[in-house]
Amino acid sequence: MYVTKKVIGTLNKCYALSELTYEGRHCFLVAAEKQDPCYLFSEDGEKLSTVWEGPGGVMTMTPLPGGNGAFLATHKFYSPNDSAEAKIVIAEPRAGGDWTVRTLVDAPFVHRFGILERGGVRYLIVCCLKSGHACKEDWTKPGRVFAAVLPEDLSPFNEAHQLPLTELKSGMLKNHGYCLVREQDYDTALVTCEQGVFQFVPPETLGGDWEIRHLLGVPTSDAVLVDLDGDGQLELGCMSPFHGDRLDIYHLNAAGAYEKVWEYPEPCEFLHAIWAGALLNGPAWVVGHRKGRRNTMVIRYLPGTGYTAEVIDEDVGAANVLHFVNTAGQDVIVAANRETDQIAMYTFAN
Numbered sequence: 001m002y003v004t005k006k007v008i009g010t011l012n013k014c015y016a017l018s019e020l021t022y023e024g025r026h027c028f029l030v031a032a033e034k035q036d037p038c039y040l041f042s043e044d045g046e047k048l049s050t051v052w053e054g055p056g057g058v059m060t061m062t063p064l065p066g067g068n069g070a071f072l073a074t075h076k077f078y079s080p081n082d083s084a085e086a087k088i089v090i091a092e093p094r095a096g097g098d099w100t101v102r103t104l105v106d107a108p109f110v111h112r113f114g115i116l117e118r119g120g121v122r123y124l125i126v127c128c129l130k131s132g133h134a135c136k137e138d139w140t141k142p143g144r145v146f147a148a149v150l151p152e153d154l155s156p157f158n159e160a161h162q163l164p165l166t167e168l169k170s171g172m173l174k175n176h177g178y179c180l181v182r183e184q185d186y187d188t189a190l191v192t193c194e195q196g197v198f199q200f201v202p203p204e205t206l207g208g209d210w211e212i213r214h215l216l217g218v219p220t221s222d223a224v225l226v227d228l229d230g231d232g233q234l235e236l237g238c239m240s241p242f243h244g245d246r247l248d249i250y251h252l253n254a255a256g257a258y259e260k261v262w263e264y265p266e267p268c269e270f271l272h273a274i275w276a277g278a279l280l281n282g283p284a285w286v287v288g289h290r291k292g293r294r295n296t297m298v299i300r301y302l303p304g305t306g307y308t309a310e311v312i313d314e315d316v317g318a319a320n321v322l323h324f325v326n327t328a329g330q331d332v333i334v335a336a337n338r339e340t341d342q343i344a345m346y347t348f349a350n
Contacts, residue, residue, distance in 0.1 A: 001280060001298070002349045003312045008045035009343040012036045014336040017322035018061035022048070022069040022093065028322060028334055029071065030343050031058035034078060038091075043326045045345050051091055051099045057083070059111050060178070064154070065122065069093040072124075074110050075101075080129055081136045086110045088126065090154055103159040108132070109143065112178030115150060118186035118202040122150040125189050125200060126165060129175050143175030144168075145191060145200065147210065168200065168210050174242040177222035179274070192220040197236065216250060216258050224276035228283050228301040235261075237285045237299070239271035247271065247287060247299075249307060262307045264299075268292065273318035279331050280348055288318030290339050296321070296346075316340050 015033035019026070022040060027048065031038035038051040038058060057076040064070045070092040077083040087106045091099050107113075111129040115122055125147050132141040146165035157163050177192030181199065189200040197220050201211035216223075219241035225234040228249070236250040236258050247264035273288030273296065288296040294317040299309045317339025326332050331348040 001310065004347045004349075005313060006045060006345045006347070007342055008041065008345055009039065009047060010341045011039065011336075011343055012341050013338055014341060014343055015319045015338055016058040016061050016073070017320050017334055017336055018063060018071060019322065019324055020063050020069060020071055026324070026327065028324070029061050030334070030336060031061060031073065032056045033058065033319070033338065038073070039343075041343075043324065043332070049097050049099075052101055057086065059086075060113050062113070062115055064090075065115065065117075066152075067092070072104060072113070072115075074107075074113070077109070077111060080109075081133070083109045083111075083129070084132075088113060088124075090157070102157075103162065104154065104157050105148075105162045105165060107146070107165070111143075111176060112191075114178060114180055114189055116180070116187035116189060116200075116202050119205055121202070121206050122152075123202050124148045124150045124163070124165075125168075127172075127175050127178050127191055131170070139173060142171045142173040143193060144170045144172060145175070147200075147202075149206070169198070169212060171195070172198075174219075174221075176242060177220065177239075177274075179222070179224050179276075181225050190215075190223055190225060192223045192238075194219045194242065196220055197223045197238065218248075219244075221271060222274045224274060224285060226276035226283050226285060228285065228299070228307065230283070230301070237274075237276060239274065239287070243270050243272065245269050245271060245289070245292075247309075249299075264309060268295070273321045273335065275321045275323050275333075277323060279323065280350055286321050286323070286333060288316070288321060288335065290317040290319060294318075294339055296335060312346060313337075313344070316342060316344070 013033040016031040035056040061073040077086040112127040173194035175193040179190040197216040199213040245267035249262040250258035268289040269291035285299040296313040316337040318335040319338035333346040
């Protein structure tokens, strides 16, 4: 595996990433955790525009299906101790390269969210880190998960008329991680907290009940489901505990429960960046941590060797990573290297 790195820009406390189709071009977004801008880049790393100068506090961004460049994003989540005014906004492009931004829904402490589709219905799932606090480092009010049917036309929603949310689950202490998982012909969401790893499954039909599966009871900051060893079963890759230093892989046993089969041999302080999927035509798990050696690594399964971890960059401190295949057919990882304010692209080749 050969990796070529290109630094395409700097952004103070760069954090959130998302793919986007803009004016028919494959692009991606990079936004900041603090009160700083959001930038739009072409897939080759050319900065095309500034979507907003502030207010920042962007934990998550995701494109609206069929939105011709429109996307949803969190605003005003600046830290676990400064996110009571957090919300989800709609950003839409205008002629001339400008953008409009308006509120979709106030969601205090919203850290992650996503759009799921099942049976032709789109759902917004909203994951809030906590539900309130009285002082710094107050975790006495656990997080919650909410959902809403997401209409195709979002033009009626704004600060005065917001999308209504319904609570799916409460009592989720340090509700931090989110991962979209495709199952059969519909989407599900992997959500992680101190109580472990949960999989949220949208209703089979509109108006039905959500299914919530408890996959693992170990305190978890982030997780992925991916078949690394090619046996047809999805392994559970976990970062533990909250903003923790352990990388573990769990496999389904004969009883249908997840048991640990691998762990990274040394601590990785403040694990945070995470993605899993096909990389160079094989399954891979990409991770990054924000303290200590601040490495970015690719974890794979090699026949005859087992699970292996290869460092692709050092001392960068990635907060999040984004994978895509560019128009030349190359695998690309974009990293928001928060601890070094560096936006980096890594191009992979065999």
